[in-house]
Amino acid sequence: MISRQPYRDPHIGAALLKKMAERLGDRPQTITLMEVCGTHTMAIYRAGIRALLPPQVRLISGPGCPVCVTPIEDIDRAIALTRRPDTLIATFGDMMRVPGSHSSLQREKATGANVRIVYSPLDALKLAKNHPDKTVIFLGIGFETTAPAVAGSLLEARRQGVKNYQVLCSHKTMPAPMAELASDPDLAIDGFLCPAHVSAIIGAEAFRPLCEDHALPCAVTGFEPLDILQGIDMLLDQVMTEQARIDNQYRRVVKPEGNRRARHILYQVFEPDLAVWRGLGPITNSGLRIREDFAEHDAVRQIPLQTAPAPEPTDCRCGDILKGKTAPQHCPQFGASCTPETPIGACMVSAEGSCAAAYKYDQKGIT
């Protein structure tokens, strides 16, 4: 019984919305809730949830799309690697069209670079086995959901003795940027919809410091429309009763302690590191680097490269959008010079970027 249909029942949706309106009554103040998962962002736009919520509830999108938060320097570095001889770059498809300073992986591929899209890092490992004369470099992006899979591919590379497989690690990790945003007085966040599949790995309890240090309501929430509405209702309950708990709406997948085995795999290969987030800047312990023990598979250690500092395009407001400070529709380029066909920033390129989601489902905007 894994049908999604029961989580889409419009009658239940209407009942939940009514319950929320009753909870809030004629409360004059706005309640600002942030979702920090690109899949939530897409689901919220697709179901048109913002327009249905009580007027006091403001739902903003945070830095939940791993492609969007990858700094331009990292894209430039990947592009520089494609220009090396005997190198094959393997990547998730989302990265192909992201503009670096001067090019994109897609453009490099069109002019002859060896870039392959893979569905799994294990497919990249297979490529390495099938091309022993080439160095296969997988672009490791993603949060805690994805990082264990990339770590798993490195453990397999070691087990199978595949020497020509490397990872260029740009992985980021979650609670740290949420704490950063929670302290931002301009945002005045009242609660977080916590990222669901990140939580499957790190566990609902991983948000305890965020929840307690900032007295902030948290709700781990699934991706179906009713999951999201129920998660929002859990947050509203906490706000209205002045509590800060970690509610877990997504118990069918997320355990309080998460997936220990996946975390063990992750931390066997990676260790926490300072990471630079597009839009947010450097944040302590918000990223991963490959451990010394796996240096032979670390593209950064194996292939020293000089890449120039890469400024953000001046006409793109992705930075503010990733912090939830601006809605995509308020960017002057939105829908004009910037569309999914001609994206200026990563937020329009990635299918889960806020600008792409807004363009696809809600061009006028209501925020």
Next chain:
Amino acid sequence: MCLAVPMKIVEICDGCAICEIDGVRREASLMMLEEAAVGDHVLIHAGFAIEKIDLVQAEETLRALRDALQTPSDRTA
């Protein structure tokens, strides 16, 4: 990017599972699960089963959702 697809395990061989949903089959590594059996529902992400889906909890969530239909509208928090 963190999207994961719920699938059912139909075959297990050598640390790998063949999973199925709507007639589509896909191979996934079981490296991240303590235990898995044919018939289990799992979430697949980037070629790995990242977690099992707990059907009892799923049913409880649905029950709580259906309760919203029965809640008298004068109930407030």
